[in-house]
Amino acid sequence: MNDLDMDFLVGSDDEGRPRRGSNTSPGRDSGGRRGRRRKRRRNRGGFLAPMLAIIVLIGGVGAAGFYGYTWVRDVMTPDDYTGQGSGEIVVEIKEGQSASDIAQTLQEQDVVKSVKAFVNAIGAAGKSASLQPGEYTMRKRMAAAEAVKLLDPDKRLREKVTLKEGLRLVDTLKQLSTETGKPLREFQQAARNVRELGLPSYARGKLEGYAFPATYEITPKMTALEILTKMVDRFNQTADKDDLQGKAKALGHTSHEIMTIASIVQAESGTKEDMGKVARVIYNRLDGNPPRELAMDSTVMYALNKYGIEASHKDLESKSPYNTYGRMGLPPGPIANPGDDAIQAALNPTKGDWIWFVTTCPAKRVTKFASLESDFLALKQEYERNKVNGC
Template sequence: MTRPAGAGGPDDAGGSDGPDGPDRAEGPLGLPDGPDRPDDPDTAEDLIAFTEERAPEEPVERRARAGRGRRALLLLVGGGSAVLVAAGLIGALALFGPLMAPDDFDGKGSVPVVVEIVPGASAGQIADVLVRAEVVASARSFVNAVEERGKSGSLRPGRYLLRKRMAASSALDLLLAPQSKIRRRVTVPEGLRAVETVARLAQGSGLAAAELAAVIAKPDELALPSYAKGAVEGFLFPATYDIEPSTTPRDLLRSTVRRFKRAAAHLNLEAGAAAQRLTPREVVVIASIVQAEGGRDSDYPKIARVIYNRLASRAKLEMDSTVMYGLGKHGIVASLAEIKRDTPYNTYMHPGLPPGPISNPGEAALRAALRPATGDWYWFVTIDPERRITKFTDRESEFVKFREELNKRLGQH
């Protein structure tokens, strides 16, 4: 905030559960055809008794051996409302094959989902991961698909882009397809400026920094919100992004803007800005200052309140972070010489908010800008930047004391 309260510099985050699976198909229920079928049994007990009274002319010992060979299968459904009798284990398995098949989805799935296979995972362990991610309906269906194709040795560790509610065979197809494997992942921390975000994306994705910068130079291609006014600063959302083999620089940068829009929708940014009598862009500007100045998430709403209080009193914001941004520099303290340099972002010289965001804020900073804490604070000083300790006050004498404490810590006497 007021010199040397600034604490600039960056620090650094998506599906929804699918619907229940389809009804399970069940095989037909019936009685074996042939002369042994009872004419008109009245109850389930009659059917069971009938099977026990077959071949009365045979000796008891022979009937016992034959019984062990056949092993009649009795299936009671609905508390005895239906009974299935099958004489012979092979015949029973053939009849009940459809009932014993594992659950499986149909088709190629719907919602994209990223699944990670760790080194050394067996087909069964991979199947469990797929079930938890709602990719396949059952572990058995996937294991069966692997065994039928003899592909257990072809599954490789890595991160894969699959879809929820896939047939097990379709899921296996994608796990075996090179284009499904996510090659890289890059995390963009909160508070980076646009040029730093481009550098971080280039480093983590393997895409050329020059190509990413060329896309930034054409903001109309990024589907920015209308209130961004064609500027990318503030709207390249800090989060973790998966880089697929087919990802282009334009795809990647559009995904950062799309992620900002998701956060804005989640926070109801436009309505919240109207409630504060601000434009959505002004809220993003405040959030960017909060992000640059703040040390801890818990301090963000208080920093936002200081900004609101100063705007309400028509005082200058006097934020070192904006001064340093205008000069293309970083640092927690602007020198007297830097404060005297006139740029549109010098809030020691110019009243009100700077002309645009000074960083790309995360969701916590955006939330704080929409919902500032309640208080009369007018100054704040980050007295211990290393431990991110910030003190707030509504008295100038205390502010001077905090500033001296910071100067002493920094060795500035």
């Protein structure tokens, strides 16, 4: 009987005697060898089962991992449109809005699909701190990255309007109407809205003189009142910078009187260099001993809604309180909107004893000053000659 046959006969009978084929001799370890062979056969089957389980487990984890990654990716990636969008919409970014505030506005107007998509895009572009208030032309359903590109400050909808020094209010309102396309009556109504304009108390409820001349950025959505309020705000800033109230008091005048003087200085001066001297002539007349009439053609022309540097004899017959030939002192208020140079001249007049000045050559803006009446009359003759012969 071979070893294989003997493997099935190993054991003992019921009485404990060895069965046939059993060998208990210590010199022969056939039973040990057969045990090792049986263990090897069992191990071969035991190895395959755990391996199969591991393979199945890895496959399950892999599938779960794939679907888990897909789920996380979908959760972490915000909803976003693709492409450059279509149509056109004007979006306003307001002062003080954060990137997330702007994102909310864009989502509400269906420019971008989600707040998160825009916030991510603006962060990736490094432009969170460069967003500026204004109005922008956008498109509906844009990719967030494309929306960021259209919020470049240089692409804001705005128009620069330059208002020159010395413009009368009536002309300022006309220019604003022409350049913004808004009806003139809207500006006229806004100019009378004293409470909303933010005028200083010393303006006496009149906008003339306090619509500060400068270059302004005006957006399509700004109302006439907002535009004029912006101009008054600019005046108030200048008045604070110049310490208008403090210096006016030191000169013995009210702030309103200083602004009236500044407006006359602006209207009568040919150059910036003349302004301080013109201001001095005004003070010498007002504060002289005895005081003199101002006798300024510019105030008479304002009263008659005329333009030019020379009032006619008929013009001088005007009964208007702005006719400074027929009454003493300053007119009731400013005759134009002076710039900062004229305000500075009114607050800091050049030292001198001049009583008169004549623009002897208007074409070249040449103005000459005189302390004696005889010199003044000679300057008038020079002006008359230049009118005929040129200068």
